[in-house]
Amino acid sequence: MQRGRIPRRGRVPRVWGYRGGRPDHASHFEDRVIQDLEQRGIKYEYEAEKIKYEKEIRKSYCRICGSRVGCAQQRFYTPDLRVEVGGSGERFIELKGKFTAENRARMEAVRKSNPDLDLRFLFQRDNWCTSKKKMRYSDWATKHGFKWAVGERIPDEWITSAGADG
Secondary structure, X not given: OOOOOOOOOOOOOOOOOOOOOOOOOOOHHHHHHHHHHHHHOOOEEEOOOOEEEEEEOOOOOOOOOOOOOOOEEEEEEOOOEEEEEOOOEEEEEEEEOOOOHHHHHHHHHHHHHOOOOOEEEEXXXXXXXXXXXXXXXXXXXXXXXXXXXXXXXXXXXHHHXXXXXX
């Protein structure tokens, strides 16, 4: 008889990170928000569209002109939800549990490249951005001109009409 590891049949390989709910969502938080949208009968699309933006590259130079100022790389950002607004338009909603410095820098670049984009944040909690506790997620969003809400339910005002400030 051969010694060694016995393979387990039907065992799913372990995937690091999210391990529950629907496999196409990134977190339990997204599962709950999307389940709420479905219960309310709201039309949405999950990660349906990619948005172009430019990210400035530090310590770089242009191969064409040799300039070291303003070099940027074209990138793409995929918002979590695209929601129809009152039948007249669309709105993008980003669902955030943990909002890291890298995520904040990406959102600033997206806003700079697409100033007319209606992108809003639904934060799971209004946590502190830094360890010194000088700014919360909501403070950051307000400072950079994003509309935001806290909780696991997208506000009704964001869905009912295109002109809603909510």
